[in-house]
Amino acid sequence: MILDEADILNARILIVDDQLINVQSLAELLTAVGYTNVTSTTDPCQVYPLHYKHKYDLILLDLQMPEMDGFEVMELLKTDATESYLPVIVLTAQPEHKLRALQAGAKDFVSKPFDLVEIKTRINNMLEVRLLYKKLEDYSRSLEATVAERTAALRESEARFRSLTELAxxxxxxxxxxxxxxxxxxxxxxxxxxxxxxxxxxxxxxxxxxxxxxxxxxxxxxxxxxxxxxxxxxxxxxxxxxxxxxxxxxxxxxxxxxxxxxxxxxxxxxxxxxxxxxxxxxx
CATH class of the missing domain: 3.30.450.20 (PAS domain)
Structure with missing residues (x-):
């Protein structure tokens, strides 16, 4: 399975941070690099319904937010039975939160203040893994459907054969x-x-x-x-x-x-x- 650059640049990305300045800077960075499908929210309570609807390929998630912090958001995301892979990179200025975030299900982290080279590299790597994972899931579903279809056809053929032999x-x-x-x-x-x-x-x-x-x-x-x-x-x-x-x-x-x-x-x-x-x- 091969990804081209367009697959990565067209990936669906959601930025979540209660600080509007952080959201804007990340969005400008991603747009400048060439990402074409970037959305954002400053309300952590909207992350689950947004992800449930749009199935983002990557969520850039701040940990320190009012009402609901990043850890609570990840716990809520994990309740989605249709999501077997949590596509989250956490944004944190506190080193002691990194291990806890990974244990909570995050796939990577980016330290604040942002290092532009680091964040571009981590986002690219994360999206590559995520999109390959989705391609593998799609292939598995397609293979299962093909096997089920051929099995049904075989059973139908056997039933016709049995019917004919019983008549003859x-x-x-x-x-x-x-x-x-x-x-x-x-x-x-x-x-x-x-x-x-x-x-x-x-x-x-x-x-x-x-x-x-x-x-x-x-x-x-x-x-x-x-x-x-x-x-x-x-x-x-x-x-x-x-x-x-x-x-x-x-x-x-x-x-x-x-x-x-x-x-x-x-x-x-x-x-x-x-x-x-x-x-x-x-x-």
Whole structure:
């Protein structure tokens, strides 16, 4: 992140001092240097509402003021939940106040009477840090918004995919690298005779599965190959034959490590013909 001179010179600056002469001298100095957005107040009670409204990039704050001193002003500024960085340089003629001011949240200090070189340097440095901090905050918010937007789009895409697979199939499934079901949609476990309550989700333990078909599908999975409409059958506990077709594809993580399979399946139900249809076919 790079700042140019215009970024610094266009920064919003507020001068706070109950002595009008100090306000005027600082304002003239900053204007002479090239700062274009300088405002001021001699009333410390106005600092919080002004900053809340304008979000100054820098506040030059006198410590010794009537009604509300600079320490009280900083405490009030820190109550703003939207402000995570207190952009304050304190103005003080008392050296013993410098440490206390820094502990109170000030980022730097300038001694009175003002040294022109010192104050210009400290203001420039402070604004550079402040503006870079704001750019970083803006970038973070933009990145978070982008991630949230892409996450929402991904979830919407997944929802559409699930909806389509549910319309085109009896079940959607995912398995981990060991062959255990990790995600299912539809009555797949009941159809395949897997005991959910016993916690046995191992697809290799489907009761009544034809051994030859099982070996063929296992070979494809071992080779990490996709399969489309793979037919298999199983004998149900009542002795009836159930026939299915299943399609699946391997899944890999970002490091290209195999993490399982996902796919869809349908039960191939026998066609029941009406008498009229049967007669039409056999004519």
């Amino acid at each position: 199939s009896d079940w959607y499934w995912e398995q981990d690298e060991t062959g255990r079901f990790t995600k299912i949609s539809g009555p797949v476990l009941d159809m395949l005779g897997i005991d959910v309550e016993a916690g046995d989700l191992d697809a290799s333990r489907i009761a009544g599965w034809d051994a030859t078909e099982h070996a063929q599908l296992h070979a494809r999975i071992a080779a990490r190959q996709p399969f489309i409409d793979f037919p298999f059958s199983r004998t149900a506990p009542d002795g009836s034959q159930r026939h299915y077709r299943v399609s699946g594809e391997p899944m890999f993580d970002n490091a290209s490590h195999f993490i399982g399979y996902r796919g869809i399946g349908v039960e191939c139900k026998p066609m029941v013909l009406s008498d009229e249809s049967f007669k039409a076919i056999t004519r």
